[in-house]
Amino acid sequence: MRADSPRTAVVIGCGTTGTSVALALTAAGVDVALIDEDPRATAEAVAIGAGAAWTARRPPADLVVVATPPSEVVDTLYSAQSRGLGNVYTDTAGTKEIVSAEAELRGCDLKGYVPGHPLAGPDAPGPDAADAGRFAGRPWVLCPYETTPDWALGTVAALVELCGADRLDLAPHVHDRIVAELSHGPHLVAAALSTRFADSSSAFLGLAGQGLRDAVRTAGGDPWLWSDVLAHNAGPVADVLERISDQLAGAAAILREGDDSAPLELALTLEEGRRGEAALRQAGDLRTTRDARTGRRV
Numbered sequence: 001m002r003a004d005s006p007r008t009a010v011v012i013g014c015g016t017t018g019t020s021v022a023l024a025l026t027a028a029g030v031d032v033a034l035i036d037e038d039p040r041a042t043a044e045a046v047a048i049g050a051g052a053a054w055t056a057r058r059p060p061a062d063l064v065v066v067a068t069p070p071s072e073v074v075d076t077l078y079s080a081q082s083r084g085l086g087n088v089y090t091d092t093a094g095t096k097e098i099v100s101a102e103a104e105l106r107g108c109d110l111k112g113y114v115p116g117h118p119l120a121g122p123d124a125p126g127p128d129a130a131d132a133g134r135f136a137g138r139p140w141v142l143c144p145y146e147t148t149p150d151w152a153l154g155t156v157a158a159l160v161e162l163c164g165a166d167r168l169d170l171a172p173h174v175h176d177r178i179v180a181e182l183s184h185g186p187h188l189v190a191a192a193l194s195t196r197f198a199d200s201s202s203a204f205l206g207l208a209g210q211g212l213r214d215a216v217r218t219a220g221g222d223p224w225l226w227s228d229v230l231a232h233n234a235g236p237v238a239d240v241l242e243r244i245s246d247q248l249a250g251a252a253a254i255l256r257e258g259d260d261s262a263p264l265e266l267a268l269t270l271e272e273g274r275r276g277e278a279a280l281r282q283a284g285d286l287r288t289t290r291d292a293r294t295g296r297r298v
Contacts, residue, residue, distance in 0.1 A: 034050060074103050088151075095117075096115050100172045103115070110145050113145075118165055135163040139168045141168050180239070189244060
């Protein structure tokens with residue numbers, strides 16, 4: 001264990017992400033306390049070995065992890081700092097630019113706060129899908145402020161290491177553009193596609209192939225949690241959706257016109273899509289993000 005590794009921690013939010021963080025820290029020998037506004041979620045996390053329920057008798061922890069939806073992060077952070085729950089703070093929210101800016105405007109103590117986001121899938125209510133190995137080999141983005149001191153950044157970097165993830169430092173706006181392209185935009189596209197089947201008969205849907213099922217799989221996420229994330233990354237997500245809708249509108253126009261050149265024009269889009277699928281598949285074969293070569297576009 002590195003010198004700046006936390007020995008005590010408080011995890012606020014016992015959803016999938018928060019409980020997974022707590023399980024990983026507990027497995028590494030960290031004394032973890034758990035807080036959730038739903039006592040049942042706390043009790044369930046305690047029952048699977050994620051830590052103990054927090055009590056006011058506990059001294060300030062080395063690290064506090066705020067694992068709540070984006071809209072709740074700043075209020076939770078401000079309250080935790082006001083109560084003196086710990087020395088260093090971080091969060092796991094899927095958006096960073098608004099959260100980082102609001103924390104500064106709210107008057108949170110930025111010296112001890114390092115915004116973060118483990119890229120290991122969306123959170124879900126309750127700890128049912130929690131797993132100590134959830135972050136192993138996955139990127140964990142940190143978005144430190146220019147004034148973040150080394151001691152705070154070191155503690156959060158140690159958290160990333162204890163969870164088995166790969167640290168990646170990004171500016172908040174760059175992080176939000178990336179997740180809009182790779183996660184948030186595709187989720188809305190999958191949801192829009194899935195709406196066409198919400199009231200279809202099982203006999204009809206039984207004819208669907210695995211390709212369609214794979215394409216809409218992410219639409220099964222919790223709509224309230226996802227809507228909170230999307231609203232906090234509105235601009236970049238809208239940009240992604242507009243580009244995709246332009247492509248689809250162009251394809252629809254080609255098909256409507258029915259010119260002899262339609263197959264060739266459609267093939268250009270399909271070929272670009274094939275190249276994109278191949279690039280994603282090859283990237284999925286990388287063992288860690290450090291194996292990746294720098295691309296031309298973020």
